[in-house]
Amino acid sequence: MLDAIVVSDLHLGGDNAQVFALRAFLESIHHGEMPTRQLILNGDVFDSHDFRRLKKHHWKILSLLRRMSDDVPIVWISGNHDGPAELISSLIGVQFAEEYELLSGDRRILVLHGHQFDSFLDDHPLLTRAAEMAYRILQRVDPSFQMARRAKRASKTFLRCAELVRERAIAYAARRGFDAVCCGHTHLEAEPPKHLEASTNRRVEYFNSGCWTESPCGYLSVRDGCISLHHYVPEAMAVAAL
Numbered sequence: 001m002l003d004a005i006v007v008s009d010l011h012l013g014g015d016n017a018q019v020f021a022l023r024a025f026l027e028s029i030h031h032g033e034m035p036t037r038q039l040i041l042n043g044d045v046f047d048s049h050d051f052r053r054l055k056k057h058h059w060k061i062l063s064l065l066r067r068m069s070d071d072v073p074i075v076w077i078s079g080n081h082d083g084p085a086e087l088i089s090s091l092i093g094v095q096f097a098e099e100y101e102l103l104s105g106d107r108r109i110l111v112l113h114g115h116q117f118d119s120f121l122d123d124h125p126l127l128t129r130a131a132e133m134a135y136r137i138l139q140r141v142d143p144s145f146q147m148a149r150r151a152k153r154a155s156k157t158f159l160r161c162a163e164l165v166r167e168r169a170i171a172y173a174a175r176r177g178f179d180a181v182c183c184g185h186t187h188l189e190a191e192p193p194k195h196l197e198a199s200t201n202r203r204v205e206y207f208n209s210g211c212w213t214e215s216p217c218g219y220l221s222v223r224d225g226c227i228s229l230h231h232y233v234p235e236a237m238a239v240a241a242l
């Protein structure tokens with residue numbers, strides 16, 4: 001049994017939300033195929049606080065979360081896109097928090113969305129919106145997501161932002177005595193370099209669970225203090241790709 005599964009940036013209501021994969025993923029947790037003590041939604045469950053943008057299949061995800069929360073405790077951590085999600089979270093029976101301390105094995109793990117460390121958002125609101133729009137257009141033009149992924153990884157500004165979130169998250173978690181910190185927000189998956197995993201490395205480990213707005217979608221598993229990054233590909237999609 002896992003101590004926790006962490007996902008972030010589902011962006012329900014957005015037209016690039018990977019609802020099919022998300023539903024299969026949540027159902028496999030609910031049906032006990034991926035047994036976990038808790039599920040952590042690490043921010044930006046919603047794409048915007050305009051709930052009129054939620055389509056039928058987005059509402060179905062919320063009602064699935066509602067049903068799941070009877071069996072698996074769910075924590076919803078606030079993200080910058082979530083708006084007044086506290087109300088919704090109490091309706092679907094999940095705990096809402098700004099940040100969350102996860103104890104696993106002998107390690108203290110801090111889970112928070114990470115927008116707190118992204119000053120670019122506040123400094124350049126127009127540029128951020130323009131970049132988001134360009135990214136969405138790329139995703140529409142190329143449904144295989146290759147172009148959007150490549151553009152993201154080639155953008156110096158974007159990578160610098162992701163790096164700042166990483167550095168500031170590590171500093172924040174270190175000040176408060178955590179062993180590891182898990183963020184979302186940047187939509188860029190991250191895990192510590194493998195060669196640093198030795199016990200001599202006392203630096204805070206930084207993980208990022210990526211997003212569910214492009215395929216493959218990412219998630220973190222936590223067990224006995226060990227955090228691992230994975231990709232989720234629903235069985236039906238994996239078969240189709242053969």
Ligand SMILES: [Mn+2]
Nearest residue numbers: 044079080185
């Ligand atoms: Mn965010």
